[in-house]
Structure formats: C-alpha cells, structure tokens
Amino acid sequence: xxxxxxTPKFQVLKTGQSMTLQxxxxxxxNSMYWYxxxxxxxxxxIYYSASEGTTDKGEVPNGYNxxxxxxxxxxxxxxxxxxxxxxxxxxxxRGALGTDTQYFxxxxxxxxL
Amino acid sequence: LAKTTQPISMDSYEGQEVNITCSxxxxxxxxxxxxxxxxxxQGPRFIIQGYKTKVTNEVASLFIPADRKSSTLSLPRVSLSxxxxxxxxxxxMDTGRRALTFGSGTRLQVQP
Numbered sequence: 001x002x003x004x005x006x007t008p009k010f011q012v013l014k015t016g017q018s019m020t021l022q023x024x025x026x027x028x029x030n031s032m033y034w035y036x037x038x039x040x041x042x043x044x045x046i047y048y049s050a051s052e053g054t055t056d057k058g059e060v061p062n063g064y065n066x067x068x069x070x071x072x073x074x075x076x077x078x079x080x081x082x083x084x085x086x087x088x089x090x091x092x093x094r095g096a097l098g099t100d101t102q103y104f105x106x107x108x109x110x111x112x113l
Numbered sequence: 114l115a116k117t118t119q120p121i122s123m124d125s126y127e128g129q130e131v132n133i134t135c136s137x138x139x140x141x142x143x144x145x146x147x148x149x150x151x152x153x154x155q156g157p158r159f160i161i162q163g164y165k166t167k168v169t170n171e172v173a174s175l176f177i178p179a180d181r182k183s184s185t186l187s188l189p190r191v192s193l194s195x196x197x198x199x200x201x202x203x204x205x206m207d208t209g210r211r212a213l214t215f216g217s218g219t220r221l222q223v224q225p
Contacts, residue, residue: 004156035215042200042215043157059214090156101147104156 002026004105006091012111013081021076021089021108029093032074033058033102034066036087043090049074081112117201122220131188133219135201138182146177146184149200151218157200161186188221196223 004025013019025032030051035043035058045058049068063085065077078085088109092102118136125131137146145164149157161168163175163184174187188195198218 040217042217045214088154092156101159101162102157104158107154107156109154 004091004093004103006089006105006108008108009106010109012113013078014113015082017081018077018079019081020078021091021110023074023076023091023105024072025091025093025103026072027093027095027103028071029095029103030071031094032068033092033094034064034074034076035090035092036060036085037090037107038087046076046089078110081110083112086110086112117203117216119199119201119216119219121217122222124222124224125191126224127192128190131191131195131221131223133186133188133199133201133221134183135186136183137201137203140181140203144181144203146175146181147202147204148173148175148186149202149215151198151200157215160199191221191223193223193225195221197221 007022011019033048034046036046037043044060046060046064047055047058047066049055052068052071055066055068067075088107090107091105094102116139123133145162147162148160150160151157161170161173161175163177165177165181168175176185186199198220200215200218
C-alpha cells in the first residue's frame with residue numbers, strides 16, 4: 001500500500017517547455033487534488049477532481065490542465081512553463097464523504113528557468 | 114470557506130507542552146476543524162480533527178470552546194522531531210467537491 005505517489009520528484013524546465021506531473025493513489029479515494037506551495041507559503045489549490053470523470057478549477061488554475069485518467073490517477077500538465085510556475089507541487093487524495101482527511105504525496109519540486 | 118488566523122511562529126523546548134491557537138470567527142454550523150503538520154520537503158500530514166469540545170488521539174489534543182470561534186492544538190511533551198509547520202483548516206465535509214484552504218500556518222521550532 002504505497003498511498004499517494006508522485007513522479008518525478010524533481011524537474012528542471014526551460015521557459016516554454018511542457019511537462020506532465022503524474023499522481024497515483026491506491027487508497028480508493030474518490031477525490032483528488034493538485035496544490036502548489038511557494039517558499040514560506042501555504043498550499044494553494046490548482047485543480048481538483050471530486051470523482052472519476054470530473055475536474056474543477058481551484059484557486060490558481062491558469063497555466064495548468066488536468067486529467068483524471070481513472071480513479072487512481074490524476075495528472076497535472078503545464079503546456080508552456082513559465083518561471084512563475086517554479087514551485088513544489090503536491091497531489092492529494094481524500095477519503096469518502098464524511099471525512100475531511102486528505103492524504104498527500106511527497107511532492108514534485110519544479111524549477112522553470 | 115471560513116478564514117483562519119494563527120500565529121506565524123512559536124518557539125519551545127523539548128519536554129514542554131505546546132498550545133497553538135487558531136481563530137475562525139466565521140465558522141459555519143457544518144464546519145469541522147482539522148489540523149495538519151508539515152515537515153520540510155514533505156506533504157502535509159493529518160494530525161487531528163474535531164467538531165466541538167475535546168478530541169484526543171495518540172499525537173495531540175484538540176480543544177474547541179462552545180462558540181467554536183477558535184480552537185487549540187495541544188502537543189504534549191514536544192521533541193525536536195515536532196519542529197514543523199502546523200496548519201489549522203476549517204471546512205464542511207458534506208460535499209465531495211470541497212477542497213482545503215491552507216493559510217500560512219504556524220512554524221513551531223523546538224529547541225533542546
């Protein structure tokens with residue numbers, strides 16, 4: 001039982017390049033989330049998926065797209081990376097309705113030059 | 114989502130009890146209070162959750178007064194490994210579309 005896993009752990013991009021951050025969970029979570037965390041700040045929600053087949057924008061969605069491939073996987077894509085997207089990205093899954101507990105992955109540290 | 118206010122930082126020594134208070138004046142009837150802990154270079158980790166009065170688990174206690182406009186996370190006998198950022202969050206659990214709103218948290222530094 002790995003929980004929530006993210007790949008890659010580290011990535012360096014040049015401005016304008018694209019990439020996809022992968023997230024997978026084996027905890028049977030219905031809801032999954034993508035957050036970004038800038039240095040010294042709290043987490044800000046980028047996108048979330050309340051259930052398989054649905055996605056919704058969070059607080060800071062511009063410059064990102066997401067895909068809920070199946071119940072286990074939720075990917076985040078940067079189509080044209082910008083230095084402002086340099087951050088640590090966390091994926092999280094949430095249990096069944098009635099619980100507010102989110103389980104976070106280890107994060108992806110992204111640097112855009 | 115209810116806004117929360119916490120101290121930016123706190124210092125303590127090993128073996129002491131640490132209490133971190135969070136104010137949430139606009140908490141709604143359906144809202145629960147949840148605390149997360151985050152170590153450097155890791156994702157946040159769930160610590161404790163409550164609705165009213167007191168909740169205790171193997172890690173911490175959560176005290177919530179009757180008006181629920183604040184809550185206090187209590188960490189008994191802290192150790193160096195409790196040095197982390199602690200986030201207080203408030204929100205309802207009755208919809209799967211809800212997401213968490215994190216503030217800046219309280220940075221706890223435990224010294225020997």
